[in-house]
Amino acid sequence: MIYLDNSATTSPYKEVLDSFYKVSQGFFANPSSIHYLGGEVEQLLTKAKEQAASLLNVLPKELIFTSGGTESNNLAIKGIALQHQNRGKHIITTQIEHPSVLEACRSLEQFGFDVTYLSVDIEGKVSPEQVKAAIREDTILISIMHVNNEIGTIQPIEEIAAISQQYPKLFFHVDHVQGLGKVPLHLAHEGIDLCSMSSHKIHGLKGTGLLYIKRGTSLYPLVHGGGQQEEIRPGTENVSGIVAMVKALRLTFDNQKNKIDEISKLSRSIRECLAADSRIYINSPKTGAPHIINISVPGYKPEVVIHALGKKDIFISTKSACSSKHSDESAVLAACGLEQSRTMHGFRISLSFYNTEEEINQFCRTFLEVLDELSDVMGR
């Protein structure tokens, strides 16, 4: 099997599964129970949070565990909007955010919020000047992703953070789900107030995510309950999932240190090989994240190509899995201003630390073969 759909989800590390099992079995007590068993689990949870904080270079109390990237994004956006609506009701985001950001913003429009969806250039980039120009007296939140999930564009987070810092009423949220472990981001950087992360994108398990909330930032909780996690995200903690995520984070950061160059190398060879074929357009910018390569093959129906590759045990995706259920067009590619022949025929190849050069060579060869096989029916 050649798995190249790592931006949809990754296969869990073996060590992570082991921890998940051991914690589920041996530390099943409720961390809020006052008996000894509960105390032990509470300690484990504390330890896990401390380790996550030290890996991310933030304070333990600045981290809230959630059910995943979608919840983290919703909690950040709605939490800030509800808590600070008296200051203003304007939110700035971009047209190419993940649906959990875009839909959260749209839902707020029903409650009288005004949202600016910034356009992006052909590479999917938003400029700091655009952000600055969009800021109004009543703007309370900017939400911009670090790495785009479909094409891998890296947004100028540092510059935008510097701008948002000049406006004390403004909070800055970064969706770091795709960037985590691949493109470094300094959370403690002045100006980033909130940051979303997800476990299953870094070889952890589905059902756990993180939201960094800078000290002193107040949020209105989306759910109410028994006071766990600073009352921001109550509910009995998903201890096994949390421990698994923290372990995945540690292993991923180790890999990032040692293996990120390998991913960049694989990414370059995919680009070189596919760009040499006149049927294929590369959509991902060269300056983008190393693990995401988005291409278009005009005339070829993506679904058919995906299935043909699947038969040969090779797995890539069309656009992001989270929006594949809707229309055929990639909203991200459309926002980049590409014509329909490209936006309707996009593919995403996404890499992990597990992929090898051999796999990549085989993928490129097979991909071109599949195009050849289908060319009678679909070629232009």
Added chain:
Amino acid sequence: MEFDHIIIRYGEMALKGKNKKQFILQLKKNLKQKFTSFSNLHVIRSRDQMYIKLNGEDHEKVIEKCQEVFGIQSMNVAMKVENDVDKIKEGALYALREAKNAKTFKVTTKRPNKQFPIGSQEMNQVLGGHLLSNTDQYTVNVRNPDVEIRVEIRQDATYIMSGKIQGLGGLPVGTTGNTLLLLSGGIDSPVAGYLALKRGVKVEAIHFHSPPFTSERAKQKVLDLAHTLTKYGHQLKVHIVPFTELQQKIFREIPEGYGMTVMRRMMLRVSERLAEREGILSLTTGESLGQVASQTMESMNVINEVTNYPIIRPLVTMDKLDIIDISREIGTYEISIRPYEDCCTVFVPKQPKTKPRKEKIHQFEDPIDFTPDIEKILENVETVTISEKSPRKELFEDLL
């Protein structure tokens, strides 16, 4: 090019006379216990300093460990190079670059080897010039540099040292006898234990446990505190004393205002008996004058009456805030503030006597025979030995 050894300078023990060797041997032993994870290190002692040959181990990690050992005043990382100007230049540049936070530097050359062709003054200029022209972020400051690069040109080779790194000071643990620390779950007693360790005392702990009035979590808290202290004391025995029955008896038999005073006296009695049994020569407490009702001069006078053992009170004249500072530094604060009841808080009377009177104490205490209770407690002490690498910690590390 890399640092190949660390030079360790002794603290106060350098001033010792004929028994100095014992101190040095103990320090070497304590260091070796810290170094179990570095298989290549070689420790060489001499009368005035100790050398650690790194043999490829990471000097920063070794230094970190050394900074948890009492008896070390300061350390230098150093390297040995040939008596060759280019090699010395290269070494000095490496040493400067390794001094991460420094902005200013100075070079000090000594030349005991007079055959070396360049004088020490000239050598300072040659090296200083080389460092300046090969770096951007540093300037020279001869009066008060952030880092001093010291170069010693000897017969066999040249030694290059940088930045003095502070050690913890104090005396090597195990050189000045032993003590039984009364360890509660609070902020003070672990700090008292730390300071006793700093004076070279080997510490064992006694904890008064009153289930079900105090929980397993309170006990675990004490074990965690003890575990934190093992960082400085390598191994710590914790004697857990079942205190419930005696405490209930005091509660029943002694008028409320004096209950706390009598309880303290009982704690000292039990501690003294345990110390005697274990061959321990002193008691240590976290008492600080005037902090709570049991720590007024009157209370301390009355409570102290029950024992002839020396009681070490490292915190007795310290301000609470200073105590908190130390507890944060040594990592016990976060554990101490966990909110579980300990045995002192459950039975505390609403209005404890701050000025208990001796004759009153005797009037209440003398008619009651507490001896059987104390004997029973001593028979049921649970002793836990905690070492720096506890299985519990390893389990968590394994999971995470």
